[in-house]
Amino acid sequence: MWTLLNHATPYLREGHSATTGAYIVITKNQIDLPEETPAAMELNLEAALPPVALSPASVLDGVRTVFGLNISETAEVFGITRQTAYQWMKLTDMEQVRAHENRDRLKQLYGAAQLWQNLPSLKGRWLYALLPAGNTMLDLLKAPQIDHEVLQTAYQVLVASTADRRREEGERATQAATALTGAFAGLGAGRKARKGIS
Incomplete structure (x- = not known):
C-alpha cells in the first residue's frame, strides 16, 4: 500500500490473488471513472467467498x-x-x-x-x-x-403479538401457580384430617 500512496514511487498497477479466488486491482491516481462501470470490474462478494462445508x-x-x-x-x-x-x-x-x-x-x-x-x-x-x-x-x-x-x-x-403473547403466558403461569397452591393446601388439610389434627 505504501508504494501506492507515496507520490515518489512510479505508477504501478498490481493485482493480488486471495485464497477466495477474488482478484482486486488497485489503481493509483485514477480520475473520472465512467458512470457505467463494466460488469467485469464489479466485485461480487458472495461469489468470492468460499463455499461453506455443511454436514x-x-x-x-x-x-x-x-x-x-x-x-x-x-x-x-x-x-x-x-x-x-x-x-x-x-x-x-x-x-x-x-x-x-x-x-x-x-x-x-x-x-x-x-x-x-x-x-x-x-x-x-x-x-x-x-x-x-x-x-x-x-x-x-x-x-x-x-x-x-x-x-x-x-x-x-x-x-x-409479542406483548399480548407474553401477557397471556404470564396469566397462565399465575393460574397454574394458584392451582398448585390450592392443591398443596388441600393435601395438607387431608393429611391433618387423617391424623386427627384440627
Missing part, C-alpha cells in the same frame, strides 16, 4: 438452535424419525444422507434457519403461537416446501 449434524444443530426445537420437533420438521435424527447428528458429510429428498430437506431448512437467525429474537412460546391462517410456526417448518416470504410474514405477525 447433516451442523444443519440439524443450527436449525434446532435457531428455532428452539427439541429432538421430537426436529424430527417432525425434517420428516424423519427421532432415531434417524440422532443418527444424522453424527454425520459429517451430506453424501452420507442417502435419500435425495432428505438432502433437499436439509438444504431447505438450512436456508430457513439462515433467514431466521438474521432477525431479532422473539420472546415467549412463539413456535406454537397461532398465526392468522390458523397454523403455527412449527406447522410452517413442517410444510413440504418452505416459503421464505411466508416465514417473514409470520415473523412480523409474531413480533406484533
Whole structure:
C-alpha cells in the first residue's frame, strides 16, 4: 500500500490473488471513472467467498438452535424419525444422507434457519403461537416446501403479538401457580384430617 500512496514511487498497477479466488486491482491516481462501470470490474462478494462445508449434524444443530426445537420437533420438521435424527447428528458429510429428498430437506431448512437467525429474537412460546391462517410456526417448518416470504410474514405477525403473547403466558403461569397452591393446601388439610389434627 505504501508504494501506492507515496507520490515518489512510479505508477504501478498490481493485482493480488486471495485464497477466495477474488482478484482486486488497485489503481493509483485514477480520475473520472465512467458512470457505467463494466460488469467485469464489479466485485461480487458472495461469489468470492468460499463455499461453506455443511454436514447433516451442523444443519440439524443450527436449525434446532435457531428455532428452539427439541429432538421430537426436529424430527417432525425434517420428516424423519427421532432415531434417524440422532443418527444424522453424527454425520459429517451430506453424501452420507442417502435419500435425495432428505438432502433437499436439509438444504431447505438450512436456508430457513439462515433467514431466521438474521432477525431479532422473539420472546415467549412463539413456535406454537397461532398465526392468522390458523397454523403455527412449527406447522410452517413442517410444510413440504418452505416459503421464505411466508416465514417473514409470520415473523412480523409474531413480533406484533409479542406483548399480548407474553401477557397471556404470564396469566397462565399465575393460574397454574394458584392451582398448585390450592392443591398443596388441600393435601395438607387431608393429611391433618387423617391424623386427627384440627
